[in-house]
Amino acid sequence: MGILSSNVIQMLLVLLLSLLLHLNPSLAYSLKNCCIEYSENPLADVSVDCSNRKLGVVPDDIPRDASSVRLYFNQLQWINRDDFGCLSELRFLDLSGNQIAHVDDGSFIHLRVLTTLKMNQNKLTKLTGNLFQGLSNLTVLGLENNNIHFIHSLAFRFLSSLQTVMLGANQLQQMSDIQPILQLPHLQNLSLRENQFTFFQSKDLLLNEPSGLKVLDVSENKFENFSITTSVFPRLEKLDLSECGQDPGLKWDVPDKRLLCNITHLYFCATLIPFQELQKVLQSLDSLMHLRLNYMEKWIKKGLLATVCEIPTLRKLDLFYNHVANLSSKLVTCSQLTHLDVSHTYMSELPKGSIGRMHQLRSLNVGTNFFTKVPDDIKNLSFLEFLSLENNLISKLGCEDFRNTTHLKELYMGNNHISNLDSCAFENLNDLKVLDMSGNLLWTFGGAFKICLQKLEFLDLSKNFVSLLDKGDFQGLRSLKYLDVASNNIRRVTHQAFDGLDNLGRLKVSLPLEFENKFRELQQLENLTVYFNIDSSFKSPHPYHNEAFYHLKSLKVFTLICEVDHFGFPLDVPMQMFQAMKHLEAFTAENVYIAAPDPSTFQSNTQLKNLTIRYTDLSGLDPELFLPIPHLQVLDLSNSKLKSLDFLIQADLSALRWLALSNNELTVINETVFQSLPALTYLDLDNNPFTCDCANAGFIQWVKNNNQTQIVNAYQYVCSFLVAEQGSKLLDFDIQSCWMDIGFLCFISSTCLVVVTLLSSFIYHFLRWQITYAFHLFLAFLYDSKKRKKGAAHCYDAFISYNVHDEDWVYKEMLPALEGEQGWKLCLHHRDFQPGKPIIDNITDAIYGSRKTICVISQRYLQSEWCSREIQMASFRLFDEQKDVLILLFLEDIPAQQLSPFYRIRKLVKRHTYLSWPQAGQHTGVFWQNVGRALQTGDAPTETADILTGPAGC
Template identity: 65%
Template structure:
């Protein structure tokens, strides 16, 4: 496409500083409005460098069939290129009143509903190149009152409605290249626009372009007209309708029939300063006639004009007194350069890609005002002799030639040269005198040559050189002081795979150097003492040169880089088993370090104390590193960290984020890892995060990721880049499906059911606990102690320990008088039994329930002295319950019931266990033994003498009924 304001200068600019992409992203994120980012189904958010707080969407190459429905209405730029859109509907861009740029290139759009752009009142640029539009209807472009650039190239447009452009009152540039337009009248509505400046209708079907076919009332403000690559038979300007026309492109016209030039009055062309006639099939006489018609031509392009050049066209060209810039690239000049001898008025000459082996001596010598000369991509084997005399030359481009040697006289008089490009040649060495006269040179590009020595070239001279590119050469050995003469140097690139040794003090004297890219072998001992202003350092560790272990003091080289802001360390080879870590000793003095990048450097995660001396670090990048054992303590000394890139680092889990203080983190990139499950709560703690990229991870599509999926869909703070394109790797049934398409409702149903069951169980447990505490708390306490007693008794019997007492006497305090008066004298005094009484034998200070338990299980028998008061006593009830439990648990004859009073059976009903015992067995009754007390005590003796026979074979209560 015609670009009249551009020239094929091919200037390099400056050597690459290898600043990591994350640094550029961070510079944009700093000013981002945190309320703007969000995750979209088919688009990502870009951050324009000039206006970083605005929403710019990139929906490129997503196979979209329609405009996404989730495009934010406040977007200022939308890029929908390389998709499958076939139609633009009226509602697709409704409400987008802030949109300034819309790119719909490379789709299949054949129809646009009238009024589809009516809401785009702020739109400034609309591009719909490479689509299938046929007609521009009257209302197709309605509403875009601020549109300044309209690109409709490579469609099938055949007709334009006369009122199609009536709404575009501010339109300046229209491109309708590669369409099916036939008549000049079709573009008349464009020429009537009040602010139109450029019209490009290249590659259409025009057979003529004559102003007499245009019916304009007055003149047009058009400044640039491109009618190239049409089958024009006639080009005629016969009326002054283009008084401001400055650039005219007639390239590749007249392919079928030779073009006829019809401009009777040369004053009609007096405003034209740029003319492009590349590959035009115009009769020699016509082109000479045309060139003689211009009074103010300053820039002429004659590409693919070999035939006319050989015929002497340059003689006519050189007679144009106003001509200053001549482009002859893409010609086959060969040895015809001598025909340029008379073009002494030129200031810029482009002879690139012209197949010249040499510039004929004297061909450019007369160009005393030449400031720019481009001879790149030719077959020159040496610097042209005429260059020596071009004292006015400022930019010389000799890239991509066959120059093998530079002589001391090559730049003898080019003392005003500012930029010199010599990359991609065959220069093997330099002599000290080569550049000694280039006192004003600021940029020198020598990359991609065969240099192996400087020959003292940079020890003196070049006092103003600021940018030097020596990369991709064969500099095996560097000498101390090789660069000491470059005192103004700001950027230096010495990246090379062949550097074998960089001596100490190599950079001494480069006091103004700010950016350095250097390759260093593994056993380097370089010193950076002479670089007090260095801010950006990129080190390429070269392991292919030396395989020996690094020196232990190698990190001393970095102790003088106190003002370094950007440090990049890259290893392009193999580790050979040696750790290329960057320890804290190396970073200790870099108090101002802001950006750190390490690619293929660490074998494992760096030491947690690595950055303890770099609190100002804002971006951190690790690549090709195994960070599976990453310690979150690594980030603790970095309170200002805003961008973190841990791509391709074998990260399996994001748990390290939970233990790291990353409250200022805004950008997090974790692509190409092995993350399967993500805990969304980790990201909730990153309160400043606005950019998250998790591309190319093997996600698991099950309920373990349900929280993360919901967070991605609902959060309006963090943009999860390409989240809707993440695919599942596990389980096998979900492999290949989209992560965000996973049905989280199924997980929610399970969770709801579990919550219901848990709630019900909790309510029941609460009620049961309250009931037990209120009504059965003592029974529970008793049961616990009973269990402990049971365990204790089992252990005692297992150990064969004897009983301490023959019987434990359980009685109520009101019956104590009977026990002392009647029982003790007989059983202990006469019969000699050892009895346990609670007032006498219980251990003071010990809980009473424990005393009861110990007494019952520490005695062979338990004698229960039962009366009405006994039955009403809580503790007596506990004692008989425990004794009866022992009875039924051990199935032994251990219980003796002794009734002091006659108690009816119905009064025993509340004591179901005792009632059951009384019904099953006989018992001893004191009221019935009043007449025969001796017999009564003999029966008690018989009960106490009973052994431990099984209860099934023995009368459990002992003694006859009714005694």
């Protein structure tokens, strides 16, 4: 019954643990070869990253509730049937970039909810019939860059939900190889790029019914012909024939336009196809809307664009990566286009009229070319909404450049050579929402943002040469939500520089340290990133440089980054700067603080959830810094010279879930520190100089055994100390030798000491006499045994035990009566003890050398240490020999209550013969006769002996 009950209890405990794990699917802990990706949502799916770790096998400690596992770029060679047997909740699995050459049949049978499987860049050669067994919910399968040359006819029978198959860069040669794939009921996207096909002929595909395929990529195959003569792809919309063909060129064989009647996207990139065949292709597609012609200069020069522009349905044309002189002039007749991309084409100009007729054009990309000005034809594109002129050589924007593009919504002018702006540059862009002017040579804004651009929401002016942000520079941007003016060249910011930005929500700005209050008007600002410029000319900050932040009442995200070179200094940020930021949720400071912030810094920021302080000396951190921010969830103190984590014990961080302490100076960690962090699930301690000795034994055990906190990459932590352990892994240190727990030993020792002390006190108070008697009884037994062996006879009739103060009575009364009149031989210590012999030995010899012992008891006798020992010894002999060897003679009347402390005497008085001198009165002769009669008694036991003298109550 006991064993049964124990088993039932164990089963209940296991069931309870399983329920707890099920209720908290994101339960994190340290993995040997992986890490669990942190999520702010504690109920989020568990995503595990095992990439780039030189793994030879699938780790066996991947959490069972993982929904996503990334195992790419490792050294896996073989997938076993049991590798993923416990991962029944897995939905995403990436095995790319390994050396997998074999997969056991049924290896994925337990992954019934898996939707994405990537096995790109491996060494697979064939797909067996049961390889994908169990993957009934898989929708995406990636098998690119393998050596697959054989596909079993039943390989895809289990993949009833598959929509996307990527089989590029393999060794497939026959169309029959892909027939099992095309029979998938939900297939929409198929990539067969870079295989060994030489023919693509639909007649080789013996399908039971037409495929529902919508996207087909057969690029980088050396086709001799592309033949669609049967209705196998009635729903095909996108076809990629890039880098296809071989000499003398790809032959297009689609005799009936209806066979590809739904093609809307067609891609040709460096395709080897005769000019006439390409014309045939373009003329046979009546529904084409998006055409891509990359690296097709030869046919473009020959006049291919004339055919292209005749396609009435064409709306989007990509001509990037074509080096053709006067390319734009060949587009004159393409008036039907709505999207045109001629980037990376080495153009330096667009001749007037080349695109001017494209009145329907909505998007134009002429980036990464050699334009020195905005092309004139752009002025006529009144319906243009997207324009990219980035990465050109434009040096100036004129007032007429965007005169008629009044519907423009996005304009990208980044990385040009524009040095200044006229106030009229954007005056007609009333609908513009996104403007990118980053990476130019702007040294002034020229009033371009003071009046116009009323609908602009995004403005990037970063990496320019503007040195002054002046009053009213942005006053016309009433709708602006994002502004980036970060630049190392800003030297001055005047008062009200950001006036007018009433709706600005996010600002990135570089500021000098000599600025005053600049942000008073930014009442709606929620996200602010400030880069402080410090160079060799820096001496000290302006005394009021922090007042600029005192009015940011809506701020939620605040980032301070000090860009310090080797001549610079960190800043000192006063706590007053945060007083107005009542809604602050995230604060980041990099290379900002001289030392640990004042403990009162965040006293007004009770909503703070994310705190990052890096590149600072926090060795003197006061734990009271965290007391005003009880809701803190993320704390990053990396690169901060921390030597101890004791501050975490005193800080109130009960809500903390993410803690980063990498690149510090932590050598020893007390695992009890983390008991003060009950919600912690993610801990980063990478690159600390750990000591590998017993001082870290508790931490090592905690890392291995705790089931809540994941210590990221813990199994890769390296020992820095001791010298003998340098280079070895921290978690490989043998802690078994450390488990002579000093604390436990101290507990046991102190417990034993307390128990012994209590026991000793008890014995001393209640049993001290019994213990003493027992000890001396043992000595008496040894002595008596020794005497018996020697057979020694008694030397005296009686040993007289008395106190020195009663010596006169002994000499005047006792000796004359007993020795003089009755002739007894008595032993007296002053007369008969052997000189030089230990007194205790003399007493023992005297008692055991006499037939009897007479104890002359008085008040002083009871107070004498030696007299007490003599009567104890005599009573021990009494109990040892069980003979009447003891005579008690009371010189004084002693009440019973005074005898109580002398428990043994009181007991002897009650049970043995005794005589009372005071009661003898005038009859001393009778008294001495009684004494003599007591000396004459034999060796019989005395338990029933009559009391000779004295009251029975004594």
